[in-house]
Amino acid sequence: MQQPLIFGIAGHNFLTLRNEKNTIVTELHGLATDAKTKKWKYIGTQSTDRLLVWEFKDSNEYLTQKNFSGIILSQGNKEEIVHTWGKALICREKINEQGLLYPPYGVNVRGDTENSNSVAYTLMLCMGLDTEHLGLITPGWGKNLLDAR
Numbered sequence: 001m002q003q004p005l006i007f008g009i010a011g012h013n014f015l016t017l018r019n020e021k022n023t024i025v026t027e028l029h030g031l032a033t034d035a036k037t038k039k040w041k042y043i044g045t046q047s048t049d050r051l052l053v054w055e056f057k058d059s060n061e062y063l064t065q066k067n068f069s070g071i072i073l074s075q076g077n078k079e080e081i082v083h084t085w086g087k088a089l090i091c092r093e094k095i096n097e098q099g100l101l102y103p104p105y106g107v108n109v110r111g112d113t114e115n116s117n118s119v120a121y122t123l124m125l126c127m128g129l130d131t132e133h134l135g136l137i138t139p140g141w142g143k144n145l146l147d148a149r
Contacts, residue, residue, distance in 0.1 A: 011138055012029075013121075014027055028119075030051055030053055030095075030117070031052060031053075031054050033052040033054075033102070034049060035049060035050055040054050043105060043106060044102040044104060044105070047101070050099060051115065051118075051119065052096050053096055053119050073129045073130070074127070074129055084127045095146065098145070101114075103115065106139060113143065114145060115139060117138045117140035118141070121144065125144055
C-alpha cells in the first residue's frame with residue numbers, strides 16, 4: 001500500500017498482510033526510529049535517526065485508515081502466503097541489524113536515499129515478488145538495503 005504524502009505527490013510504501021476477508025492482519029513499515037528512545041516516528045528529522053522495519057499487528061499502533069492506493073503482490077492459500085510473509089520477516093531482522101541511518105525528512109540529497117520505500121522494495125525482493133512501483137514520487141524506491149555494502 002502507499003500512504004500519500006505531500007498532497008498525494010509523494011508516498012510512503014509499506015506492506016500489508018490481509019486475511020481471506022481482506023482485513024489487514026499485520027503491516028511492515030520502514031520508519032525513522034529515534035536513536036535514544038528507540039521509538040518510531042512518522043518522519044525522521046534528526047541526523048541520528050535510524051531506519052528500522054516495524055511490524056504492527058494492533059489497531060492501536062500504526063494501523064490507521066486504509067483507503068490508500070495498493071497493489072496486490074501475491075495471492076494464494078494461507079500456507080503459501082504465510083510462507084512468503086515469513087521471508088519478509090527474516091529480511092526485516094537483517095535490515096534492522098545494519099543500523100542504517102534514516103535521512104532527515106526521508107531524502108538524502110548527497111547519495112542514495114534509504115528510507116521507508118527502500119524497505120518496502122527490499123522486502124518485496126526478499127519475498128520473490130515483482131517490485132511493481134506505486135506512486136509518482138517515491139524516493140528510495142529501487143534501493144536494495146541488503147546489497148553488499
